Amino acid sequence: MKTKEKSTILDTRAMRLVIDRMAHEILERNKSAKNLVVVGMQTRGAIIAGRLAKKIEEMDGRAVPVGALDITLYRDDYRSAFKQPAVQATDIRFSIEGKDVILVDDVLYTGRTARAALDALTDFGRPKTIQFAVLIDRGLREFPIHADYIGKTVPTAKNEEVKVQVTEKDAHDGVWMVELKK
Amino acid sequence: MSLTIKHLLGLRSVPKEDITLILDTAKGFQEVLSRDIKKVPTLRGQTVVNLFFENSTRTRISFELAEKRLSGDTVNFSSAGSSVKKGETLKDTIRNIEAMKIDMVVVRHQSAGVPKYLTECTNAVIINAGDGSNEHPTQALLDMLTMRDRWGALKGLKVAIVGDILHSRVARSNMWGLATMGADLWVCGPETLIPQYMQEFKGVTYTNNLDKALKNAKVVMALRIQLERQSTGLFPSINEYRARWGITAQRLEKSGCSDALIMHPGPINRGIEITTDVADGPNSAILTQVTNGVATRMAVLYLLGGGREHAAE
Numbered sequence: 001m002k003t004k005e006k007s008t009i010l011d012t013r014a015m016r017l018v019i020d021r022m023a024h025e026i027l028e029r030n031k032s033a034k035n036l037v038v039v040g041m042q043t044r045g046a047i048i049a050g051r052l053a054k055k056i057e058e059m060d061g062r063a064v065p066v067g068a069l070d071i072t073l074y075r076d077d078y079r080s081a082f083k084q085p086a087v088q089a090t091d092i093r094f095s096i097e098g099k100d101v102i103l104v105d106d107v108l109y110t111g112r113t114a115r116a117a118l119d120a121l122t123d124f125g126r127p128k129t130i131q132f133a134v135l136i137d138r139g140l141r142e143f144p145i146h147a148d149y150i151g152k153t154v155p156t157a158k159n160e161e162v163k164v165q166v167t168e169k170d171a172h173d174g175v176w177m178v179e180l181k182k
Numbered sequence: 183m184s185l186t187i188k189h190l191l192g193l194r195s196v197p198k199e200d201i202t203l204i205l206d207t208a209k210g211f212q213e214v215l216s217r218d219i220k221k222v223p224t225l226r227g228q229t230v231v232n233l234f235f236e237n238s239t240r241t242r243i244s245f246e247l248a249e250k251r252l253s254g255d256t257v258n259f260s261s262a263g264s265s266v267k268k269g270e271t272l273k274d275t276i277r278n279i280e281a282m283k284i285d286m287v288v289v290r291h292q293s294a295g296v297p298k299y300l301t302e303c304t305n306a307v308i309i310n311a312g313d314g315s316n317e318h319p320t321q322a323l324l325d326m327l328t329m330r331d332r333w334g335a336l337k338g339l340k341v342a343i344v345g346d347i348l349h350s351r352v353a354r355s356n357m358w359g360l361a362t363m364g365a366d367l368w369v370c371g372p373e374t375l376i377p378q379y380m381q382e383f384k385g386v387t388y389t390n391n392l393d394k395a396l397k398n399a400k401v402v403m404a405l406r407i408q409l410e411r412q413s414t415g416l417f418p419s420i421n422e423y424r425a426r427w428g429i430t431a432q433r434l435e436k437s438g439c440s441d442a443l444i445m446h447p448g449p450i451n452r453g454i455e456i457t458t459d460v461a462d463g464p465n466s467a468i469l470t471q472v473t474n475g476v477a478t479r480m481a482v483l484y485l486l487g488g489g490r491e492h493a494a495e
Contacts, residue, residue, distance in 0.1 A: 070210065073222035073252075073484070083184045084488045086203075087210030087481075123219045 009136065009154055009162065010175040018151040019048065022133055023055035025149050030100055033060035035128065037096060040104040041117055042070045042088040047166045048135055049104035067092035069103075074116035090120075097125040102149075106164040108134040111145030136175055138162050185485050189308040191297045192317035193359040201359060205327050207481035208474070214251070215477055225254035228285040228487055233276075234311070235261040235291040240448060240472065241311050241321070245288050248479035254487075257284070272296065273303050280304045286487060289313075307486045315349045321447055322355035324478040326363065328467050329401050331474075332443045336363040342395040342442075343367070344427055345405030345455055346375045348416075352447045353405060361385045370395035371405075371427055374416040392427050396437035403445040404429045404456040420454060429456040431463070443467050 010018060030036055033056050040049025046068035053064040070088040078084070103117055114132060121130060133149035138156040154177065156162065161178045165171075185200045193201070214222055230249045234242055242258070249256045259279070261267070266275060276287070286307040289297050294316035300308050312318040326336060333339055341360055347353045347369050360367045367386045369376065380388050389395050396402060407423060417423065434440050444456070444466045452458045461468060 072210075073214070073224045078224055078488045079227075081488065084485060087207045087484070089210065090213055119223065123221075124217065 006160070006177045006179045008174065009177055010152060012173040015135075015151075015173045015175060018135065019051050020055055022135075022149045022151055023052050023059065026052065026102055026131070026133065027056055027059055029131075029148075033057070033062045033064050035098075035100045036102060037065045037067065037094060037099045038102045038104060039067045039069050039092060039096070039121065041106075041113065042068055042090075043169060044164050044166055045105040047168050048106060049102075052102065052104060052133065065094040067094065069117060069120055071113060071116040071120050074120045076112060076116065092124055095125055096121065096127045099127050101127040101130045102133055103130055104133045106135050107162050108132075108137045108145070108147050108150075109140060109162075111141045111143035114145045115143050135164060136162050188486070189297070189301050190319050190482055190486060191301070191308065191310050193319045193322055193355045193362070194317065196319075196359070196362070198362050201323070201326070201363060204323055204478070204481050204485060205330060207485055208323075208327050208477045211477040211480040211484075212474070214480070215473070221251050221253060223253045224484060225249065225252035225487055227255075229255045229257065229283065230286045230288060230483070231257045231259060231279055231284050231306075232311075233259045233279070233287055233289045235266070235289075235296075236312070238290055238312070240475070241290065241318075244472070244475040245309075245311060245320075245479050248476050248483055251476070252480055252483055252487075254286075254483070272299070276300055276303050280306055286483065309482060309486065312351055315351050315354070317355045317358075318351040318447075319355045319359075320475070320479050320482060321352045322359045323482070324471055324475045325352075325356055325403070325445060325447075326359055327474050327478055328445065328471050329365075329443060331470075332467065333400055336360065336365045338364065338366055339401065340366045340399045341368070341401040341403065342370060342399040343403045343405065344370045344392065344395060344429060346407055347371055347405070348375045348377050349408065350405050356403070357383045357386050368395040368399070372416075372418060372423070392433060393437050396433060396439050396442075399437070399439045399442050401445060402429060402434065402439065402442045403447075404450075405447065406449060407451055407455050409451065409454075424454055428454065429460055431457065431460055434460065441465060445471060447471070 038049045038053040040046035050066050053066045056064050068091045070090045072085050072087045131148040134147045135151040137147055137150045137153045159180050163176045163178055165174050167173050187200055232245055246256055284306055288309045288311050290311040291313050294314035296313050297308050297310040310319055330336055343353050361384055369388050370392055373390055376388055444460055446468050450461055
């Protein structure tokens, strides 16, 4: 399998602007940050969650709790996956009971990960709402899942891959589309 | 990120990467166990049989909790009151159980080698929960997790295991596992209770001098002295054992290891292999070991239980 870099979806600057805009939208819809908590899905969703929370704090002046969620144990392919994904840390040090939870992921694709995340989150309590924020919505859904906040919608084919990179893990920010060739 | 092993029979031939993956995965389960809802749906639809031919409280309950917290279905079998008493062979027992469509078997047996034998009779995943005086791998893994949590790394860590090494499957699994992980392992006890094949354990040092074994140790593990063995002649009097190999606060201080993590696989003979003040002291990890046992067994079940549909194709 060869990969071929196809095109840039978001460069560093565009990615920052998109995240800032999503923070504005979250605050606009929820009126204030008073009842908000942000939970990001490991690994890159958690990093984007941290940035969203920071931006919301800057605008609202209130601290917004941030947590990380690992959904490995809630996946639906445990019996069929060739390799088990590594269990990563779940770190939610606050109660989500009665809160408006902003669930954050980097890419929304089949919707299976989001389904697992909803199961995982509700094991932590009964939030008032769960709102779903994604940096990229690439379509091709297999489950009836939609996002409330979308950084950018990018129509894709199954043989394409969307690569999100963040400074904390990959040395720079940006989103690329990669074509997988057989 | 998958294990190279298909069954957990012992730590003797388990590579370092597998041990590290199990310990890393167990960290994730420690977090699950700290939640209000201590249950995840991972093993939903899988059936695990706990096949116990020998008495056990701690290990059986620990495995059962681990299975239930992963949402697996569990069936408990104990040889008392079973067809084993009517003369059924081990092979027939396991094949009958397998015919009921099970996925994993956790087995404890008084004879060494039974888990290995079972892998030849069934397609289910076999996990050894103690076989004779051979191995008790999940106990050693939870011990290593407890040590790693306290001191950060196992490589170069000085660990002293004191007591009846010869009959202890816990000691044997720890000797294989800790040697693989590069720990500085010392074993100590009366010479009659030390295996003759010590040279097989690379990197493990034997001494009958407790002060040498304890010197600057970071972990001190006392093993249960089986009082019934006293009549076999392998063993001095209880008083002599206590005086020479009993773990006391004074002995620990004298050897410069007052901050050592104190461990014991249980059940404890208080006042013989270890004094009550040490066993219940601030550095005691004896109950932490029990808590870590559930997380470690969840990790083993998780890592061995998945991905077989694909593998069978």
